[in-house]
Amino acid sequence: MTGIKIHPASYRDPAGFVFTVDGVVYRQVNQSYARQYEQLINFGLYKKLTHESLLISHTEVDGPAQSSDHHLTLLPVQLTRINYPGEWCPEQLKAAALLTLRIQQLAMDHGMTLKDATPFNIQFDKGRAIFIDTLSFDLYDPGRPWIAYRQFCECFLFPLYIHRYAQTGTAPIASAWPEGIPANLTARLLPFKSRWNAGAWLHVFLQNQISARQSTTAERIHSFSPTKLTRLVGHLQSIISRMNTAPKKPSAWSNYYNETSLGQPYLEAKEQLFRQYLHQVRFTDALDLGCNDGRFAKILAETGVSVIAVDSDWSCIDSLYNQHLPNILPLCIDLTNPTPASGFANAERSSFTDRAASGMVTALALVHHLALRNNIPLPLIAAYFSRLTNQFLIIEFIPLSDEKAIELIARKETTTVGYDPEHFESAFNRHFRTERRELITGTDRILYLLKKNDRT
Amino acid sequence: MTTLFLYIDPGSTSYLIQVIIAAILGGAFWIKKFWRKIKSFFTRGKKET
Numbered sequence: 001m002t003g004i005k006i007h008p009a010s011y012r013d014p015a016g017f018v019f020t021v022d023g024v025v026y027r028q029v030n031q032s033y034a035r036q037y038e039q040l041i042n043f044g045l046y047k048k049l050t051h052e053s054l055l056i057s058h059t060e061v062d063g064p065a066q067s068s069d070h071h072l073t074l075l076p077v078q079l080t081r082i083n084y085p086g087e088w089c090p091e092q093l094k095a096a097a098l099l100t101l102r103i104q105q106l107a108m109d110h111g112m113t114l115k116d117a118t119p120f121n122i123q124f125d126k127g128r129a130i131f132i133d134t135l136s137f138d139l140y141d142p143g144r145p146w147i148a149y150r151q152f153c154e155c156f157l158f159p160l161y162i163h164r165y166a167q168t169g170t171a172p173i174a175s176a177w178p179e180g181i182p183a184n185l186t187a188r189l190l191p192f193k194s195r196w197n198a199g200a201w202l203h204v205f206l207q208n209q210i211s212a213r214q215s216t217t218a219e220r221i222h223s224f225s226p227t228k229l230t231r232l233v234g235h236l237q238s239i240i241s242r243m244n245t246a247p248k249k250p251s252a253w254s255n256y257y258n259e260t261s262l263g264q265p266y267l268e269a270k271e272q273l274f275r276q277y278l279h280q281v282r283f284t285d286a287l288d289l290g291c292n293d294g295r296f297a298k299i300l301a302e303t304g305v306s307v308i309a310v311d312s313d314w315s316c317i318d319s320l321y322n323q324h325l326p327n328i329l330p331l332c333i334d335l336t337n338p339t340p341a342s343g344f345a346n347a348e349r350s351s352f353t354d355r356a357a358s359g360m361v362t363a364l365a366l367v368h369h370l371a372l373r374n375n376i377p378l379p380l381i382a383a384y385f386s387r388l389t390n391q392f393l394i395i396e397f398i399p400l401s402d403e404k405a406i407e408l409i410a411r412k413e414t415t416t417v418g419y420d421p422e423h424f425e426s427a428f429n430r431h432f433r434t435e436r437r438e439l440i441t442g443t444d445r446i447l448y449l450l451k452k453n454d455r456t
Numbered sequence: 457m458t459t460l461f462l463y464i465d466p467g468s469t470s471y472l473i474q475v476i477i478a479a480i481l482g483g484a485f486w487i488k489k490f491w492r493k494i495k496s497f498f499t500r501g502k503k504e505t
Contacts, residue, residue, distance in 0.1 A: 145471045145475065146474065149470050149473075150470040202477050206476070206477070207469075210469050210472060210473050210476065224474065224475065228474075228478035231482065232481065235477075235481050
């Protein structure tokens with residue numbers, strides 16, 4: 001068979017692996033995992049988890065066998081918009097943490113346990129977190145603690161605590177420490193007052209102290225009971241669900257649209273024009289760059305397509321995620337530094353640019369930030385946007401005379417030569433053809449509908 | 457029991473810390489329960505008066 005490719009990130013777990021055939025994703029179950037798999041399926045756990053939409057469902061197929069210890073081939077429901085913890089807002093990491101704990105609870109009720117607790121086991125799809133690693137379940141030995149406890153703390157709990165006290169968002173921590181941030185580092189990063197927080201004291205500071213003392217001694221098996229483990233998981237659930245991830249003060253962007261002196265009439269005029277442009281063209285998926293409160297991402301979603309809505313501000317993504325909109329996948333992406341390809345050999349996780357390309361890309365009230373704040377030349381912006389879109393681009397140009405542009409250059413000794421509609425159009429005309437170009441009523445702002453040239 | 461080869465390192469002290477945390481949580485659980493009993497004893501007394 002042609003086109004078989006083992007997923008480059010699927011090498012850790014000896015229970016099986018993920019592979020693709022002509023773009024369709026399959027999962028092989030190895031013989032060594034046969035007993036665990038039968039337990040998952042035959043004792044009601046799989047049914048319970050998929051019924052509650054906690055675990056991705058699959059069908060067993062007579063698919064391609066990949067190796068001699070092949071037991072079964074699974075065809076899971078196919079996900080189209082892959083996303084990573086380094087792109088999630090704090091509320092998404094929190095939801096993924098609570099999903100992991102809920103699954104661990106249900107697994108224990110069915111004589112199983114999660115053998116790992118990495119956020120890479122989870123994807124956001126249709127506005128919710130869903131567990132995708134069907135082979136993460138092991139048989140539960142009632143006398144043992146949770147093998148994935150430390151990994152859970154390092155990947156979920158510690159980034160959430162750092163965010164709670166430092167308001168960093170969780171994405172930068174998850175990007176920098178994809179395998180989890182250790183307790184000793186977390187303890188150094190948290191402020192002194194966090195020691196008064198019972199959860200932080202137990203799971204961060206106490207854990208750190210014990211680890212420091214015992215790091216060289218060999219692991220002993222300590223007696224444990226299901227009641228103790230239930231209590232531990234319940235405690236983690238309670239501290240995470242009560243953890244406040246909201247910004248302590250409003251971010252620069254959370255009130256962006258309300259603050260503009262152009263106000264409501266401008267927004268309404270822009271929205272009307274935007275809807276007209278959308279009616280004119282057909283596309284199957286969309287990407288909203290600099291989505292802010294998601295007003296325009298929601299209009300895109302009304303057309304029935306799936307929308308990735310990105311913003312560099314985690315609080316904007318938090319509030320958009322909390323609406324659980326089935327067609328919108330909100331992600332924390334800084335366009336001046338989008339997610340790179342990463343993992344071993346740069347092959348485990350693909351770059352944002354490779355994953356996000358869509359039929360319609362929208363960039364409203366964004367280009368002046370990239371050009372004036374970040375000094376990115378218009379030709380480079382045009383070239384990047386032409387990589388992100390497969391067909392169309394709706395883009396707003398905000399001239400230097402505009403209050404928001406004046407704000408950006410007020411304290412900056414920068415050249416603004418080359419930032420005007422003529423240079424903007426000549427930069428974008430190298431990659432696009434202009435379908436519509438209109439002034440937004442009552443402003444100097446221009447809204448364009450561009451179509452990508454067949455060859456750029 | 458057959459256990460798969462462990463592919464994550466649980467951490468040399470991860471089990472010990474869970475034993476300690478579970479003991480503390482267990483202690484807290486009993487104190488809470490005891491405290492509730494005392495509280496309900498007094499509040500029940502109040503209602504009756």
